Amino acid sequence: MIEIKNVTKKFGRKKVLKDVSFTAKKGEITCLIGINGVGKTTIMKAIMALTPINSGEILIDGEKIHKGSYEKITFIPDTITMLPQMQIRDAFVFMADFYDCWNQGRATELLQFFKLKETDRISELSKGNTAKVNLILGLAMDVDYVLMDEPFSGIDIFSREQIADVFTSHLIEDRGVIITTHEINDIEHLIDKVVLLDNGVVLKEFDAEEVREKEGKSVIDVMREVYKA
Amino acid sequence: MKRYLKLVNFEFNRFFKLYIVLIGITILSQIIGVIVESRAYLNRANELIYKELMLKSEFIEQYGTMSFATISRSLWFLGPIVVCGVTLLIYVFFIWYRDWLGKNTFGYRLLMLPTARMNVYVAKATTILLYVLGLVALQLLLLPVESQVLQWMVPSEFRTDLSVNEITNFNDLAILFPNTLIEFVLYYGAGMAAVFIIFTAILFERSFRIKGIIYGFLYCVVSLLLFFAPLFINEFILGNYFYLIEMFFIELLAGILVLSCAIWTGNFLIKNKIRV
Numbered sequence: 001m002i003e004i005k006n007v008t009k010k011f012g013r014k015k016v017l018k019d020v021s022f023t024a025k026k027g028e029i030t031c032l033i034g035i036n037g038v039g040k041t042t043i044m045k046a047i048m049a050l051t052p053i054n055s056g057e058i059l060i061d062g063e064k065i066h067k068g069s070y071e072k073i074t075f076i077p078d079t080i081t082m083l084p085q086m087q088i089r090d091a092f093v094f095m096a097d098f099y100d101c102w103n104q105g106r107a108t109e110l111l112q113f114f115k116l117k118e119t120d121r122i123s124e125l126s127k128g129n130t131a132k133v134n135l136i137l138g139l140a141m142d143v144d145y146v147l148m149d150e151p152f153s154g155i156d157i158f159s160r161e162q163i164a165d166v167f168t169s170h171l172i173e174d175r176g177v178i179i180t181t182h183e184i185n186d187i188e189h190l191i192d193k194v195v196l197l198d199n200g201v202v203l204k205e206f207d208a209e210e211v212r213e214k215e216g217k218s219v220i221d222v223m224r225e226v227y228k229a
Numbered sequence: 230m231k232r233y234l235k236l237v238n239f240e241f242n243r244f245f246k247l248y249i250v251l252i253g254i255t256i257l258s259q260i261i262g263v264i265v266e267s268r269a270y271l272n273r274a275n276e277l278i279y280k281e282l283m284l285k286s287e288f289i290e291q292y293g294t295m296s297f298a299t300i301s302r303s304l305w306f307l308g309p310i311v312v313c314g315v316t317l318l319i320y321v322f323f324i325w326y327r328d329w330l331g332k333n334t335f336g337y338r339l340l341m342l343p344t345a346r347m348n349v350y351v352a353k354a355t356t357i358l359l360y361v362l363g364l365v366a367l368q369l370l371l372l373p374v375e376s377q378v379l380q381w382m383v384p385s386e387f388r389t390d391l392s393v394n395e396i397t398n399f400n401d402l403a404i405l406f407p408n409t410l411i412e413f414v415l416y417y418g419a420g421m422a423a424v425f426i427i428f429t430a431i432l433f434e435r436s437f438r439i440k441g442i443i444y445g446f447l448y449c450v451v452s453l454l455l456f457f458a459p460l461f462i463n464e465f466i467l468g469n470y471f472y473l474i475e476m477f478f479i480e481l482l483a484g485i486l487v488l489s490c491a492i493w494t495g496n497f498l499i500k501n502k503i504r505v
Contacts, residue, residue: 051504052504067344067345075341084332
């Protein structure tokens, strides 16, 4: 389980995260929802120790992040984290070189699924295909937790469908996923848990299935209630 | 350790094409320099001896013999050394910023590798050291080749042959090719300490952005003051109290202290404060 406990983060004098707390369990898809600039990406970066926090604590399976943690948690940001001049196969070699959890078989499977070629150069890929390569680099790791930052941002409808399909496949099953988005439609039916953020504060944290069954509300309905209140 | 070595290999390969270009420029420029300088000398000799009928001995007395000393002072020879030095100096900064600036977010990947982040820092420093030593080694290998070209070009009566050892003792080259172990430790140790100080200053900037530039600058000033403090104190306060060898060991200690501080601070920043 990923535990975010009373996390505060400031950029200069501006507080971007104010006492944020929530948890994300293994086997569940947790969605951080909020408009741009509410601190979704900052939370992701803070979990991965890519930005320091001012106070609070972040635990992954009860431990603070350390070098070994990167073998069980991965972050897929909204930009490619490989060198643009690399071919996709070079990126795979790099990953295999540095990560024990790299699963080449799964990478090849995903490459075929997304209809990409190993010899494609990253700098020459379209935005949608770059996002897919980024997704492959994250999902082809045998990790327990996957963090995805805006995987659908600026991507055409067909690529979105392909990426959304990944969420229902064995590639996601049993893993803990935290996904940020402000475009909920593509994955609303797949989400287990929702954390609504605004202005660096958690407005509401709820179980999507429970709300659907008990209150007959969709995630979007709850969002309307919370954000318009 | 394995991942550190892989990182060194990876970082080394990233600059390798440009490095080959630098090697090519050095070889071409210096060999051409030997030919051009030799021909210029011989042309002058031919003109004065065969057209103006000056005696050979008179010519040698007036213009001296041709030796590698002339070549080593030429732009053909020193130019590529300066180009390589400046390029590597720029790369000391670029080796970090290329992973952060513009659309490049490879910095994310480097910081998310399942290895101590310090390895990223040390691997980048090791790469710079390897590049520097590689170019120095190339120069050492080139000197006998260039001497041979000079011997082919200029007849022995107009030539003074110098050994590689004599050539590397010229003032301009003495820093690149130290004569003693003490000089080697002093020059290359100071060079490496400077690289680590710059790296740590860069990490200040990457951690605190605009404020970090000020922190980095102040950190560099403090490091330099600490490093040169024994020299200043000995010179201006103690009136040259210490012997040269004593000063060497005091400076060595100061250098080790500055280097340790740079590495410790760099480790702290890359582990706890850096942001992407």
